[in-house]
Amino acid sequence: MKRIAVIPGDGIGPEVISEAVKTLELASQIHGLDFELTTFDWGAEKYLTTGVALPDGALAMLSADFDAILTGAFGDPRVTDNKHAADILLGMRMGLDLYINLRPIKLLNARLCPLKGRDRSDVDFVVFRENTEGMYVFMGGNFKKGSPDEIAIQEDVNTRKGVERIITAAFDYAREHGRRRVTMSDKSNVLTYGHELWRRTFNEVSARYGDIEAEHLYVDVLAMWMVLDPGRFDVIVTNNLFGDIITDLGAGLQGGLGLAASGNINPGQVSLFEPVHGSAPRFAGKNVANPIAAVLTASMMLEYLGMKEAAKGIEAAVEQCVEAKQTTGDIGGGLKTTEAGEAIRRRLHASE
Ligand code: NAD
Ligand code: IPM
Ligand code: MN
Numbered sequence: 001m002k003r004i005a006v007i008p009g010d011g012i013g014p015e016v017i018s019e020a021v022k023t024l025e026l027a028s029q030i031h032g033l034d035f036e037l038t039t040f041d042w043g044a045e046k047y048l049t050t051g052v053a054l055p056d057g058a059l060a061m062l063s064a065d066f067d068a069i070l071t072g073a074f075g076d077p078r079v080t081d082n083k084h085a086a087d088i089l090l091g092m093r094m095g096l097d098l099y100i101n102l103r104p105i106k107l108l109n110a111r112l113c114p115l116k117g118r119d120r121s122d123v124d125f126v127v128f129r130e131n132t133e134g135m136y137v138f139m140g141g142n143f144k145k146g147s148p149d150e151i152a153i154q155e156d157v158n159t160r161k162g163v164e165r166i167i168t169a170a171f172d173y174a175r176e177h178g179r180r181r182v183t184m185s186d187k188s189n190v191l192t193y194g195h196e197l198w199r200r201t202f203n204e205v206s207a208r209y210g211d212i213e214a215e216h217l218y219v220d221v222l223a224m225w226m227v228l229d230p231g232r233f234d235v236i237v238t239n240n241l242f243g244d245i246i247t248d249l250g251a252g253l254q255g256g257l258g259l260a261a262s263g264n265i266n267p268g269q270v271s272l273f274e275p276v277h278g279s280a281p282r283f284a285g286k287n288v289a290n291p292i293a294a295v296l297t298a299s300m301m302l303e304y305l306g307m308k309e310a311a312k313g314i315e316a317a318v319e320q321c322v323e324a325k326q327t328t329g330d331i332g333g334g335l336k337t338t339e340a341g342e343a344i345r346r347r348l349h350a351s352e
Pocket of ligand 2: 074075085089090244276278
């Protein structure tokens with residue numbers, strides 16, 4: 001039996017995760033899946049009322065008792081320093097050593113692409129975002145804070161181990177999934193220490209994969225090519241911060257953040273699945289958020305757990321709903337969050 005921790009989180013998180021969970025439960029019925037869901041109330045509300053963000057012992061408990069974690073989003077306007085989100089989300093990414101942030105950029109329907117004359121085959125690549133270091137390590141500090149002479153330092157940490165394992169994961173993925181090219185993106189022309197390490201490591205690792213084309217692009221020109229010719233990409237590998245930015249750009253190519261799924265993975269260990277989007281406070285409680293990103297995230301999680309048939313079934317049902325415009329307003333439909341979730345589940349039923 002697979003054990004799944006569900007952390008709905010803040011804002012629209014609970015609304016979209018509720019649809020994802022109902023979809024998982026139906027897929028379980030249809031495919032006879034063997035999993036158990038346990039919900040945790042970690043998020044802004046708990047933090048504001050009890051002072052606890054990630055409870056003591058939570059990471060050890062997740063590692064020992066669970067196979068996967070499904071989360072919504074963390075972020076609340078009442079927590080202005082975002083402390084609870086850093087403790088919970090980045091705490092799990094780093095504390096569970098989830099070094100691969102896998103973010104597929106896949107167009108579900110040509111109509112949704114903001115670029116002229118593109119079809120589904122033009123937007124179909126995956127991003128391997130380094131997920132445990134870089135600019136996300138909270139090393140640094142302030143000197144003379146609040147004064148006109150203030151200094152703020154934020155360190156960018158790149159380790160040989162961290163860089164090598166994410167680049168290797170990208171090449172392994174390319175090989176296993178029939179992808180022909182891995183593009184590594186950095187800013188080594190300016191960040192001549194940290195990103196030169198990326199450049200050197202990429203050259204060394206790529207030499208071990210003679211069957212895969214290795215390409216290097218500076219991140220500024222990568223951003224241009226993502227818009228002008230997204231079809232040239234198969235697998236992109238990059239650091240934590242650049243990966244964050246280019247995957248929202250990638251979400252734009254897919255039709256918006258309402259559609260983008262992701263997995264925070266340490267192969268063979270408990271891994272965390274979450275939509276790329278955040279808590280979208282403006283939409284919270286209104287039943288308008290698109291549940292597709294969360295539903296596709298749940299499908300990625302099933303695939304990770306080896307339940308591939310069920311994962312494919314969910315993807316197909318989502319594609320059919322998008323085609324039929326049975327969706328929320330962000331991608332041109334007229335449905336509420338709950339109705340869009342229901343429409344996906346009707347398609348799943350129909351395919352039984
Ligand atoms: P956001 O992703 O929450 O929303 C940005 C915009 O994207 C929204 O205004 C909306 O137009 C669109 N959008 C996002 N999700 C959508 C959905 N499901 N359906 C339809 N449209 C959707 O980003 P933000 O406004 O920059 O951040 C809000 C809060 O979320 C902040 O506190 C931020 O730190 C946090 N955040 C959390 C995560 C996470 O937990 N993984 C990710 C990103 C942002
Ligand atoms: C994401 C988010 C997070 C990140 C924030 C909320 C810490 O933007 O998952 O893309 O920057 O990684
Ligand atoms: Mn982001």
